[in-house]
Amino acid sequence: VPLAGRSTHVALYRAQPDAPVVFAFHGGGFIIGNYVLDAPLWRKMSKRLGATVVSVAYRRTPKHAFPLALHDAYDCMAYVCEHADELGICKDDVSVYGYSAGGNLAAAVCLLDAQRGNRLGIRRQLLNYPYLDLATSPIDKGHAISERMVYEVFRSEYCERNDAKDPLVSPVYADEELLSLVPPAVIALAERDPLMAEGARYASLLRAADVPVKLMIAPDMAHGYVELAFQPESPYMDDVSRAQLRDGTMRARALQTIDFMAVTIGSAR
Numbered sequence: 001v002p003l004a005g006r007s008t009h010v011a012l013y014r015a016q017p018d019a020p021v022v023f024a025f026h027g028g029g030f031i032i033g034n035y036v037l038d039a040p041l042w043r044k045m046s047k048r049l050g051a052t053v054v055s056v057a058y059r060r061t062p063k064h065a066f067p068l069a070l071h072d073a074y075d076c077m078a079y080v081c082e083h084a085d086e087l088g089i090c091k092d093d094v095s096v097y098g099y100s101a102g103g104n105l106a107a108a109v110c111l112l113d114a115q116r117g118n119r120l121g122i123r124r125q126l127l128n129y130p131y132l133d134l135a136t137s138p139i140d141k142g143h144a145i146s147e148r149m150v151y152e153v154f155r156s157e158y159c160e161r162n163d164a165k166d167p168l169v170s171p172v173y174a175d176e177e178l179l180s181l182v183p184p185a186v187i188a189l190a191e192r193d194p195l196m197a198e199g200a201r202y203a204s205l206l207r208a209a210d211v212p213v214k215l216m217i218a219p220d221m222a223h224g225y226v227e228l229a230f231q232p233e234s235p236y237m238d239d240v241s242r243a244q245l246r247d248g249t250m251r252a253r254a255l256q257t258i259d260f261m262a263v264t265i266g267s268a269r
Contacts, residue, residue, distance in 0.1 A: 001076050001079050001080065002079070003072070003075045003076065003079060004075065006072075008056070008057045008058065008059075008072050008076055009035060009057040010035070010054050010055060010056050010057065010076060010080065011035055011036050011039070011042070011054075011055040012052060012053070012054055012055075012087070012089070013039075013042045013043050013045075013046040013052065013053040013054075013055070014046070014052050014088075014089075015046055015047075015049075015050055015051055015052045016050075017088055017089065017090065018090050019050055019051050019052050019089075019090060020049070020050070020051040020052070020090070020093035020094070020095065020123075020265055021051060021052050021053075021054060021080075021084075021089055021090060021091065021093065021094050021095070022045070022046075022049060022051045022052070022053050022054070022094075022095045022096070022097050022126070022265075023054045023056055023073075023076075023077050023080075023094065023095070023096050023097070023106075023109075024038075024042060024045070024053050024054065024055045024056065024096075024097045024098065024102070025055075025056055025058065025073055025096070025097070025098035025101075025102030025103075025105040025106055026038055026055070026098075026099070026101075026102045026227075027098070027099045027100030027101045027102045027103070027131075027224070027227070028060075028100070028101055028102075029100070029101050029131075029150070029151070029153070029154035029158075030060055030061045030069055030101045030104075030154060030157065030158040031060055031061050031062065031153070031154060031157060032060075033060075033101075033102075034057065035055045035056060035057040035058075036055065038055070038227050038230070038231075039055075040230035040231070041226065041227050041229075041230045042055050044230060044255075044258065045097070045258055048255070048258045048259060048262050049258065049261065049262045049265050050262070050265070051095070051265060052089050052090075053097075054080060054089075056072070056073055056076045056077070057072070057076075058070075058072035058073050058076075058105065059072055061157035061158050062157045065157065065158055065159065065160050065161070065162070066158050066159045066162050066168075066169055067162075067168060069105060069158075070105060070108050070109065070112065070168060073105045073106075073108075073109050074109050074112055074113070074120075077094075077096075077109065077120055078119070078120060081094065081120060081121075091121075093123055093265075094120060094121060094122055094123060095122065095123055095124045095125065095126055095183075095265065096109055096110065096122055096124075096125050096126065097125075097126040097127075097128075097261075098126075098127060098128070098130065099127075099128035099129060099130070099224075099226055099227055100128070100129060100130065100131050100195075100223065100224065101131050101154070101158075103127040103128055103129065103130025103131060103132070104130055104131045104132055104134075104171065106125055106126070106127055106130070107125060107127060107130055107132060107171040107182075107185075107202070108167075108168045108169075108171055109122070110122055110125050110182040110183060111167055111168055111171060111174055111178060111179075111182060112168060113182075114178055114181035114182050115178070118181065122183045123183055123184075124183050124184050124185070124186065124264060124265070125182065125183055125184070125185045125186070126185075126186045126261045126264075127185060127186070127187045127188070127199070127202075128188050128226050128257065129188070129189055129190050129193050129195050129196070129199060129223050129224070130171075130187070130195070130198075130199055130202070131154075131195055131198075132170060132171045132172045132195075132198045132199065132201075132202050133170050133172045133173075133198040133201075134154075134155040134158065134159050134164045134169055134170045135164035135165045135169075135170050135173070136198075137152075138151035138152055138155075138194070141194040141195070141197070141198075142194045143194045147194070171202060172198055172201055172202050172205065174205070176205075176208060176209045177209075179205055179206055179208075179209035179211060180209040180210060180211065182206070182211060183211075184211060184212040184213065184214075184264075185202075185203070185206055185211060185212070185213045185214070186213075186214045186215075186260065186261050186264045187199055187202065187203050187213060187214070187215050187216075188215075188216050188217075188218065188226075188257045188260060188261070189215070189216070189217045189218070190217070190218050190221040190222055190223055190224075190225055191217055191218060191219050191220055191221055192220060192221060192222040192223075192240070193221075193222060193223040194223070195223060196217065200215070200217075203215045214260070214264060216257065216260050218253045218256070218257060220240070220244075221241075221244070221250070221253050222237075222238060222240065222241045224236075224241075225241070225244075225250050225253055225254060226253075226254045226257055226258070227254075228241070228245065228250065229245065229250040229251045229253070229254035229255075230251075230254070233245055233246075
């Protein structure tokens, strides 16, 4: 995808030509992950949502700090929508999806588009355990000791030299006027996730701004359960998550989450 002064990549997981389009942003703390690593998740989402999923590559830290990832996400969406006919997709029903740091980008894209007069026409934002508050210390969020340094690196690298309370960095600090302009949200959180509180807070802020919100909390799930359910066992999983992956509980919760979002899009499985 050619953009102004640069280029990036997308991977398309196609449904019918007239199907809704979901732009997807991977997680990884703005540092790790890539746009094709979650191919099994994107394929499953495309099938169960009845949508074409467009997985977007964006520049990552530490080389590329805020706002470059956000601009890549937004500009790539704009390009794909402008060239929808030649790409063989429909631009009349566009959503954004993201998990963790990708959930931050999905929410921030909606805020940026609201600031720009809703040029992209985003109909809904689908957020999985989004990372929405980079201003608050990982200690204050209740992260385990082993996680604190990792999240400190995530936030310091991404918003170094920027205001962490800028709503495009941390969407939970957006004011009500701006929030009132963003599309309806579907937010899925994990019960054993230190990021659950900020996701619930964002849902409350959106509702206060009269934005429709559907919220679910996956019981006994940890951060990352949706994408990890479709990957080999990870050394980063705790013992509970490892057992849930082996016995199928994690996969079942992941599919339940995707189906929760599918209802909003109005697609059959």
